């Protein structure tokens with residue numbers, strides 16, 4: 001069973017506080033209609049005024065009663081520039097092809113904002129991925145994640 005399906009019920013208790021702290025860091029960067037990619041239980045999505053959540057774990061997603069879609073970050077089911085902001089908090093580190101997911105975020109939105117777990121990801125490695133995805137902006141270090149905001 002997928003890790004997030006297995007921990008879905010306890011996710012908010014286990015990680016909620018930590019994720020809300022991360023949200024505080026980037027919340028003022030979110031503009032307009034937002035797609036929250038890998039939204040999980042929607043603990044962050046529901047804090048955003050105009051947001052849709054997408055996740056590939058139904059067990060996580062079913063705990064969210066807002067606008068939600070079951071889908072894969074590598075192939076977002078939206079036309080180019082459907083959203084103003086593509087947000088992804090602590091998701092890219094789990095993906096098979098994070099560069100592909102970043103390119104998808106860039107395709108469907110005007111602005112990309114993400115965080116990625118520091119474990120296994122150095123600043124150099126992220127910069128390489130950003131270059132590959134042709135994304136420019138500010139990259140800075142938080143307690144557990146790196147944060148990126150497209151400029």
Ligand SMILES: C[S@@+](CC[C@H](N)C(=O)[O-])C[C@H]1O[C@@H](n2cnc3c(N)ncnc32)[C@H](O)[C@@H]1O
Pocket residue numbers: 004019037038039040041042043044054055056057060071072073074088089090091094095
């Ligand atoms: C650490 S959780 C973060 C959840 C949410 N962003 C938050 O801040 O609470 C990672 C989430 O990414 C989702 N995920 C993993 N691989 C995915 C994929 N390929 N497409 C969509 N979501 C994915 C997982 O199901 C999980 O809900």
